[in-house]
Amino acid sequence: MNIGIIYYSKSGNTKQIAEQIKKQAEEKDHTVDVVEVVPEKQPGFLKAGHSAIRQKDLPIENDSLDASSWDIVFVGSPIWAGKPAPFIKTFLDKTSNLQGKKTSMFITCSGGSESKTINLLKSYLEEKQAKVHNDTLIVHMNRKGEIKKEMPSVEDFTSSVLNN
Numbered sequence: 001m002n003i004g005i006i007y008y009s010k011s012g013n014t015k016q017i018a019e020q021i022k023k024q025a026e027e028k029d030h031t032v033d034v035v036e037v038v039p040e041k042q043p044g045f046l047k048a049g050h051s052a053i054r055q056k057d058l059p060i061e062n063d064s065l066d067a068s069s070w071d072i073v074f075v076g077s078p079i080w081a082g083k084p085a086p087f088i089k090t091f092l093d094k095t096s097n098l099q100g101k102k103t104s105m106f107i108t109c110s111g112g113s114e115s116k117t118i119n120l121l122k123s124y125l126e127e128k129q130a131k132v133h134n135d136t137l138i139v140h141m142n143r144k145g146e147i148k149k150e151m152p153s154v155e156d157f158t159s160s161v162l163n164n
Contacts, residue, residue, distance in 0.1 A: 001071040003025045004067055004070035005021055005076070007036060007074075007075070007106075008076070013108040013141045020158075021158050028162060033069075039059070048081075048086075049080065049081045053082075055083060055089055056086055057093065064095070066097050068097035071101070072103070073102070073103045074105075077108075078107065079109040084124075098125065103130040104133035106139065107121070107139070109138070137151070139154070
């Protein structure tokens, strides 16, 4: 199968999880493409929080993607102000051919606000007529990029999405 992993990561935590998912999928002989959402400019703390709360689009460099070659798409975001990083929404708005694609979400955070983020990401994917897998990976990380808690584990999550 062809797998796509789309993510945004400011601190590197979400990137770390995307790389773990990639490694796991490649070990099962899947072809994996990884796409990091690249902002035109990193906003300051206040603008980032304001944009996240309002889920306001922020400009990105790679503002279009055709997902037609992928069978499964993983979408990853950190939590900002209790919601997905706005760069992910911008990117998904500009992504084509997600209709009917099996998708799954992974989020990174230091704790709390997961349900709002999950619901928003799910709604963005459903607006694109994607099929959203029931499992969502939630990874609590500390400031050093170390995993404090995974629900479920990255391995169990990846296997579940790839096998169902």
